Amino acid sequence: MKPLSLLTLSLLLSLWSSASSAHQYHFGMTDLSLSQDGERIEIVHRYSANDLARALNLQGAEDFSSAEGRLERYLNANFGLGCENATSLDWVGVEAEVRDVWIYQEVERSQLGSQLCVSNQVLMELEPSQVNTINLGGKLKTALKLTAPDSMQIRQGQGKIRL
Structure with a gap:
């Protein structure tokens, strides 16, 4: 009886560990902040x-550094700043860790005009439960949570959010 209980316990633990390692929460974080000289976001x-x-759709041993061009095109298609026309964002680079990928971009503040419009639909085509949070830096810290393909408009200079 004892060997059966150890076998059962072992089986349950292996099932539990594989289920707990499954990725169940789908979220992204984006930080927008001014450069030190205040000229770029x-x-x-x-x-x-x-x-x-x-x-x-990375295959096998393919990694993010070898797919950087695809990643840049994907991000430009699914994340944007600018109200009427999406402003072209400058690609700075990417760093991939085991669990997370860090992507860096920037834009001249003067290209954005008097309004800041943010559209973030990254990964929403894959996961209906995807939540993308946008943290706006500056003196006032504000976070926007996007849970469906949506655009947020924030008028600069109204005391709500200043970059």
Whole structure:
């Protein structure tokens, strides 16, 4: 009887560990902040490496550094700043860790005009439960949570959010 209980316990533990390692929460974080000289808005994205690999359809040993061009095109298609026309964002680079991918972009502040409009649909085509949070830096820290493909408009200079 004892060997059966150890076998059962072992089986249950292996099932539990594989289920608990499954990726159940789908979220992304984007930080927007002013550069030290105040001329550029610096953009830092953080997403799950597994989710981005699925979005880019990475195969086998292919990694993010070899797919940087695809990642840049994907991000430009799914994240944007600018109200009437999406402003072209400058690609700074990407860093991939085991669990997360960090993506860096920037844009000249003068290109954005008097309004800041943010659209973030990254990974929402893959996961209906995807939540993308946008942290706006500066003196006032504000976070926007996007849970469906949506655009947020924030008028600069109204005391709500200043970059």
